[in-house]
Structure formats: C-alpha cells, structure tokens
Amino acid sequence: MPKRLVVVDIERCVDCLLCAFACARRFGEGGLARSAIAVRSLGGVERGFTVVVCRACEDPPCLHACPVGAIEKAPVGVRVSLERCIGCGKCRQACIIGAVQWDEENNKPVICVHCGLCARFCPHGVLGLEEVDHG
Amino acid sequence: MDSTLARVLVVDLSQHRAWVEEWPELFQTRLGGTGVGIELLEKLCPPGLDPLAPEAPVVFVVGPLTALFPLASKTVAMFKSPQTGNLGESHCGGRSAVALRLAGFGALVLVGRSQVPVYVAIHGEKVHFRDARTLWGMSSSVTVGRILREVEPGSGYRTILRIGPAGENRCAYAGVIAETYRHFGRLGLGAVFGSKNLKALVISGKRAIPIPAKAAYQALYRTLHEQAVKSGAMKKYHDLGTAQNVAPLNEMGALPVRNLRVQRYPEEPAFSGERLAQGFLGRRLACTGCPVACIHLAALREPHPLEPYFYKTTFVSYDHEPLYALGSMVGMTNAPGVLRLIDAVEHMGLDAISCGVALAWATEAFERGLVREKDTGGLRPRWGEEETYAAMVKKIAHRDGEFYDLLAQGVDKAAARYGGEEFALAFGSLEMPGYHTGPGAYLTYLSGSRHSHLDSAGYALDQEALNRGMAPDPEAWAQRLFQEEAWRQVLSSLVICFFARGLYTPPTVQQALATLGSEWTTAALTQLGEDILRRKYAFKVREGFRMAGLRIPTRIAELPTPHGAVDPDWLRRGLRVMEQLLAHAPG
Structure with missing residues (x-):
C-alpha cells in the first residue's frame, strides 16, 4: 500500500525546520530553494505552528489547473514534469492550503512526492507516513 | 565553499x-x-x-x-x-x-x-x-x-x-x-x-546552497543528527533547558543570591528548571536547524487586575541566566514574580543579566545608605520586591534621572559615583553570570574575551575539579581555559552553538568542512582558534583594555564557593599567565 506524508502531532513542532532542510537534501543541496514543505507560526512562535504538507488529494486541483499538462497523478500525490512546466503559477493558486511551494531560482513549482525523508529527520514526531487506500 | x-x-x-x-x-x-x-x-x-x-x-x-x-x-x-x-x-x-x-x-x-x-x-x-x-x-x-x-x-x-x-x-x-x-x-x-x-x-531568503561532496555530506549529516537526537550529550538542554542548572547550583552553594550575600536558598527555589517545567512550561522552540529545542517558554496565566473573568496568558522565555539575574540575584522567591520581571526586561529590551545585577547592586547600595530615595525617584528597592524592581527596570530603560542614567551604564559606572565598588559585581565592566562555582568561573569572567561565562566555561572546570578532587592551580587552569576559549573560536567561526561542542570535535569539524570542499587539518584549525583569540585580545588592548587593570570585587572572596573562598591573588596569577598566552603576536 502506498503511503502519504501526514502531520501526526503538531503540538510537538518546535520550528527547527529540519523537515524543510531534509527535503532540500533530496537533491543533494542545502538551503530552502527547492523544499516542498514549509513551517509557519500561527501569528507569533508562542502560539504554535502549522506545517504545510501536500495532502495527496485523490482528485488534485493543482493537476486540473495546469494549462500544459505538466502535472500528472502518481501512486501518491502528483509528479511535475519540469520540462513541460511553463512556470505560470496556476497550480500554486489552485492549492488552497498552500502546499505547492515555489522554486524562485528556476520559476517552477515544488510539490511533495511523499518520500518521507522529512519525517525521518523530524526529531519530535510531528510528521509521519500513513497508508492510503486510494490511488 | x-x-x-x-x-x-x-x-x-x-x-x-x-x-x-x-x-x-x-x-x-x-x-x-x-x-x-x-x-x-x-x-x-x-x-x-x-x-x-x-x-x-x-x-x-x-x-x-x-x-x-x-x-x-x-x-x-x-x-x-x-x-x-x-x-x-x-x-x-x-x-x-x-x-x-x-x-x-x-x-x-x-x-x-x-x-x-x-x-x-x-x-x-x-x-x-x-x-x-x-x-x-x-x-x-x-x-x-x-x-x-x-x-x-x-x-x-x-x-x-x-x-x-x-x-x-x-x-x-x-x-x-x-x-x-x-x-x-x-x-x-x-x-x-x-x-x-x-x-x-x-x-x-530561500537560496539553495550547492554541496561539492554530496554523499559524504549526507552521511555526516545523518551521523550528527543521530548523535544530537539520541545520545545523552544534549539531553539536559532538551528536557529542562538551561534552567536545569538552578537547582544543582543552589544545592552545591554556587547560586548567587541577593547580590552574592549568600550562595543558596534553604530549599530548591520555586523557579528551578523542574518546578517551572511542572507549573509553567507552555511551549518549546528551536533555533533554525537545531533538533534540541532548548528554548523553553513559560505560560503565565493571570487574572486581569481590574476585570473579573478576564485573563491574560503571557509567554516568557526562561533560561538559567535570566532566572539567576532577575530571580536569585534580587532575592525573588516566587516563580510568577520572576517570570513577570523577565517579561518586563524583555519589553524594554535590556540585557537580563546586566539588568538583574544592576538591580541587586542598587538594592544593597540602598540598604547601606549609599543611595537614597531622592536618587531612586522615591522607590525603595528591597530583596524580592517585584513591583519596585519592575518600576526600576522602566526607569533604567528611560535613563530617568542621574541615578538611573548611571545604572543604565552598568554597575561599574554607578559604583564609581555612589560607592559600593566592593559589591559591584562586574568583571571587565560586564555584570557577572550566574555561577559562583569557584576560581575557574571567575578566571573566565575576568579573562574571557567577552567576559562571558561561555568564553571558556571556567564553571565547568570548577565542577570537574570538585568531582576529581583536583586542587586549582592558576598556571594550569589558565592554560586549560586558554585552550578551551581558543577552540571555541573555531566553533563560533563556523558558527556552531556552544551547546553542541561535544558533537563538533576537531576531526568532525574537519570532515564537515571537507564535504564543502574546504580542506583543513585539525592542527590548522587549532592554530586558527588561537590566532582569532589573540586578534580579539589585540583589539581590546588597542582600545585600552589591560588585564592587570581588571577590578576584582572583594565580595566574591567573602562568600565561600564549593572550592572555598576565592583568592584574588590566585586570580591575578592566573591572569598573568593568560596575558602571556594572549600577547603572542597573532599569526
């Protein structure tokens, strides 16, 4: 059964961003330019955080919004063809939870592939993988 | 790179x-x-x-x-x-x-x-x-x-x-x-x-940073991550944060209380790490890139002073140093009061350590009649009186009148005008941190390039010596602290949190730099640390700093540490050795 990334327990998030850095290391690089996961405070760090992760929608709005067919369904979530992508940003607008991140350096979307690397490096058990029965 | x-x-x-x-x-x-x-x-x-x-x-x-x-x-x-x-x-x-x-x-x-x-x-x-x-x-x-x-x-x-x-x-x-x-x-x-x-x-910014040796980088990152998360090395920072120091320092008689007139409370203070975690800990936070999350926020829930059924919840970050300076140093006994004082200092944007030590000096100076109500704007500072201290914090921040104007420049300046130098607890004109552990701590405060306890952590040397039954020797200890401070220059050049000093040993630092295409030998790194330390010392000397001119407040020798009374002559001997080590021409 394929697995998708989920937020298991947001109360333990400490805003270390190790998830976002782990995501960048998929490509063997540092920084945050191509990280598919983001952490934001809920109006000040004392109020806690939200971790924005792709929900692996069964019928993904980002895919429908793409005018050139660069986004395709994958066993879990979607895959982006960067060759076909024209960088219009419609996918980003279509995702109302803000899970389509943006690579400003290349003007391309960055969408989670649910590999789970971020969860492996979350030191406090905020993230996990769960089995999905669709797809 | x-x-x-x-x-x-x-x-x-x-x-x-x-x-x-x-x-x-x-x-x-x-x-x-x-x-x-x-x-x-x-x-x-x-x-x-x-x-x-x-x-x-x-x-x-x-x-x-x-x-x-x-x-x-x-x-x-x-x-x-x-x-x-x-x-x-x-x-x-x-x-x-x-x-x-x-x-x-x-x-x-x-x-x-x-x-x-x-x-x-x-x-x-x-x-x-x-x-x-x-x-x-x-x-x-x-x-x-x-x-x-x-x-x-x-x-x-x-x-x-x-x-x-x-x-x-x-x-x-x-x-x-x-x-x-x-x-x-x-x-x-x-x-x-x-x-x-x-x-x-x-x-x-959200740039990408390219990595020259990708596989080696990934492997080293994993190793360091595992060590930081799973080994006991970081546990104390993880669980209670630096506040965990309060209770053991109190127990060993090394916690400065009431401007260092005593060195412990009869019982564990209400603002120890354990007690704050039980009663107040509301959230933990990390600096970016740190799995430890040593930042501890207290949630202070209080009824509104005027309106029933209104409450306010204030989040206050607590660490050992503010708890010492705005807690024990000014004789506080209740946790909410300490947290409210820390919060007041945060709102004003003052250094918590210097501010607490300044309040402590002012309290003692007032008790002794060196400072009077006409100086303090009618306030009567007394140990543990939070409201008076909160009012004084505001006056310091606004430099309200001659007394607060001087107090806002530190206890050295205030004592130079009003007297009380013997209990003005500053070293190199910087107010002291919260460790009265022995001669090592004071040698660090005096000789450290920032006059910070973290420069060379003499308090750790004090505790190591106690555990091993070592007698403090000024020459050997100056050498040890010099080496420690020199290596910390490498860490603070990289720039690694000192709490992770156990993870980043010289070979690990060498490996980490190698993954980024920067080749260093451990000998070259050690040499660099010494060079940087000497460059900093040279800057201080250029600006008029003299090791021999450092003031040692007599108060520290009057109140025994776990090592017994600190001997100013011992400290002077250590400082002379340190001066020789630092005065070598920078490489």
Whole structure:
C-alpha cells in the first residue's frame, strides 16, 4: 500500500525546520530553494505552528489547473514534469492550503512526492507516513 | 565553499544605500563568524572611536556550516561595546543565521546613522530602508515584532531583529531581540542600533546552497543528527533547558543570591528548571536547524487586575541566566514574580543579566545608605520586591534621572559615583553570570574575551575539579581555559552553538568542512582558534583594555564557593599567565 506524508502531532513542532532542510537534501543541496514543505507560526512562535504538507488529494486541483499538462497523478500525490512546466503559477493558486511551494531560482513549482525523508529527520514526531487506500 | 558565503552586504544608514563586497580570501582563511568578524571590525573601526558614533560599524557574520549542518544555528555580531569601551561580541540564534545565509550573504555590515528612525528589510538581494518613525518610542519591543510580522514578507523563514526603548535610549546594556525570545543580549548592541536610528532589521531568503561532496555530506549529516537526537550529550538542554542548572547550583552553594550575600536558598527555589517545567512550561522552540529545542517558554496565566473573568496568558522565555539575574540575584522567591520581571526586561529590551545585577547592586547600595530615595525617584528597592524592581527596570530603560542614567551604564559606572565598588559585581565592566562555582568561573569572567561565562566555561572546570578532587592551580587552569576559549573560536567561526561542542570535535569539524570542499587539518584549525583569540585580545588592548587593570570585587572572596573562598591573588596569577598566552603576536 502506498503511503502519504501526514502531520501526526503538531503540538510537538518546535520550528527547527529540519523537515524543510531534509527535503532540500533530496537533491543533494542545502538551503530552502527547492523544499516542498514549509513551517509557519500561527501569528507569533508562542502560539504554535502549522506545517504545510501536500495532502495527496485523490482528485488534485493543482493537476486540473495546469494549462500544459505538466502535472500528472502518481501512486501518491502528483509528479511535475519540469520540462513541460511553463512556470505560470496556476497550480500554486489552485492549492488552497498552500502546499505547492515555489522554486524562485528556476520559476517552477515544488510539490511533495511523499518520500518521507522529512519525517525521518523530524526529531519530535510531528510528521509521519500513513497508508492510503486510494490511488 | 559556496561562493555566496564570501559576499558581504554593506548597509550605509547615513546614505540609505547598500552594496555588496566580495571577501573570498577572508572567508577561506578565517572561516566566518568570529574569525571573519574580528578582521572586519578591526578594519572598519578606527582606534578610539566612540561606540555610538555614526561611523561605528556593526558586523554580523554567519559561517560555512550555516543552513547546512545541525546546530550551526548562530550569528556572531561584532561591534565596539558602549558598555566596556572595547570588544563587543554577541551571539544569537533564532532564525537569524539561516535567514542571512539564505538571503545570499556571509556577512552584513551596518555603518552610518539615519536622519530619521528606519528599519531595514533585506529580502534576498533587495534592501529596503523603511520609515520607522511610527515604531520609534513604542513602549514594548514585543509590539514592534508583531507589527513587522504583519507588514513584511518571508513568514516561516525570516528573522526580525529589533530593539526596545532601552536601545533607543542608548542604555549601555540594551540588547537586540530576535524572534521575540532570542537575543544578541550582552555588551550593548541595542544601544548601537539606537545610535544609528535603526529600530529593526528584517532578513529573509530561500537560496539553495550547492554541496561539492554530496554523499559524504549526507552521511555526516545523518551521523550528527543521530548523535544530537539520541545520545545523552544534549539531553539536559532538551528536557529542562538551561534552567536545569538552578537547582544543582543552589544545592552545591554556587547560586548567587541577593547580590552574592549568600550562595543558596534553604530549599530548591520555586523557579528551578523542574518546578517551572511542572507549573509553567507552555511551549518549546528551536533555533533554525537545531533538533534540541532548548528554548523553553513559560505560560503565565493571570487574572486581569481590574476585570473579573478576564485573563491574560503571557509567554516568557526562561533560561538559567535570566532566572539567576532577575530571580536569585534580587532575592525573588516566587516563580510568577520572576517570570513577570523577565517579561518586563524583555519589553524594554535590556540585557537580563546586566539588568538583574544592576538591580541587586542598587538594592544593597540602598540598604547601606549609599543611595537614597531622592536618587531612586522615591522607590525603595528591597530583596524580592517585584513591583519596585519592575518600576526600576522602566526607569533604567528611560535613563530617568542621574541615578538611573548611571545604572543604565552598568554597575561599574554607578559604583564609581555612589560607592559600593566592593559589591559591584562586574568583571571587565560586564555584570557577572550566574555561577559562583569557584576560581575557574571567575578566571573566565575576568579573562574571557567577552567576559562571558561561555568564553571558556571556567564553571565547568570548577565542577570537574570538585568531582576529581583536583586542587586549582592558576598556571594550569589558565592554560586549560586558554585552550578551551581558543577552540571555541573555531566553533563560533563556523558558527556552531556552544551547546553542541561535544558533537563538533576537531576531526568532525574537519570532515564537515571537507564535504564543502574546504580542506583543513585539525592542527590548522587549532592554530586558527588561537590566532582569532589573540586578534580579539589585540583589539581590546588597542582600545585600552589591560588585564592587570581588571577590578576584582572583594565580595566574591567573602562568600565561600564549593572550592572555598576565592583568592584574588590566585586570580591575578592566573591572569598573568593568560596575558602571556594572549600577547603572542597573532599569526
């Protein structure tokens, strides 16, 4: 059964961003330019955080919004063809939870592939993988 | 090494202009952080310059490991200290380091003075000088942060560095606050911001950093991550935070209480790490890139003083040092009172340690009749009286009258005017940290380049000696502390949090740099540490610092430590050895 990334327990998030850095290391690089996961405070760090992760929608709005067919369904979530992508940003607008991140350096979307690397490096058990029965 | 590390963004507040300079050789030979910082400070700060002059530079530097390795989470600030008149060096975490590095810079230099109050927003390559006249004069640094969060982009990866009223009013120990709960606390960076009419800095960026040796990098990252998360090395910072020191120091009789008139409470204080965790801990936070999350916030829930069925919940960041300075040092006995005092100091934007020690000195001076009600504005400071202290904190931040104006410059200046030098607990003009553990701690406070307990951690040497039954020897201990401080220069050049010093051994540092294409031998790293330390000492001497001229308050010798009474002659002998070690010509 394929697995998708989920937020298991947001109360333990400490805003270390190790998830976002782990995501960048998929490509063997540092920084945050191509990280598919983001952490934001809920109006000040004392109020806690939200971790924005792709929900692996069964019928993904980002895919429908793409005018050139660069986004395709994958066993879990979607895959982006960067060759076909024209960088219009419609996918980003279509995702109302803000899970389509943006690579400003290349003007391309960055969408989670649910590999789970971020969860492996979350030191406090905020993230996990769960089995999905669709797809 | 990634080429953007060598980019230095220079911001001229007089001209409202910014430009980028490239310093590749400097970063290659001095890594970053402290190593690069002292070179830039030396170059940009002419001898004898007034620390609050428009030309006075502020240098922020990150390092080659920033945003790449766990716990490489700090930014080094270097400036001329308005408190000591020599080296100003302060380290801060939060998001400051990653934000600066991913904006595309290894360093940021501030020079000049704006005509009107401004804040500077740096988003990647774009630098904006924004009008801060509306923010100037606001009663709290916390409000300033809230406003900037709303009006600036970069949520989730930006840093917001700001000052409070104390910085605007150029109190000598005003700090700069990052992300509400972290600080460039010591040595008065906030006053320098104030002198430049600079209310805040907002920095954000999301660059990628290329890695030359990808496989080796991934493997080393995993190893360090595992060590940080699973080994016991970081556990104490993880569970209770630095507040875990309060109870054991109290028990061993090494906690300064009531201006160091006693060294313990009869029982565990209500504001020990354990008790705060049980009664108040509301949230934990981490600096960016740190799995440990040592930042502990207390949730202080209190009824509204006027209106029934209204409550307010205040979050207060607590660490050992503020708990000591605004707790035991001023004789507090209840936890909510200590937390409220810490909060008051945060709103004003003062260094918690210096402020607490200043209040403690003032209390004793008042008791002894050196200071009277006509000086204090009618206030009667007494041990543990929170409301009086809270009122005094505001007066310090606003330099309200001659007494508070002097107190805002530190206990050295205040005692020079009113007397009471024997119990004015400052070393090198910087108020003491919260360890009365023995001669090692005091040798660190006196000889450390920042006069900080973290410079060479003599308190740890005191405890090691107690455990092993070692007799303190001034020559050997000066040697040990010199070596410790020299290695810490390498860590603070990279820039790694000192709490991770157990993870980043010389071979590990060598490996980490190698994955980034930078070849160093452990011998070269050790040598670099010594060089940097000597460069810093040379800067201090250039600005008038003399080891032999250091004042040793007699109070510390009157109250036994776990090692017995501290002998000032022992300290002088240690200082002479330290001076010889530091005075070698820098390499």
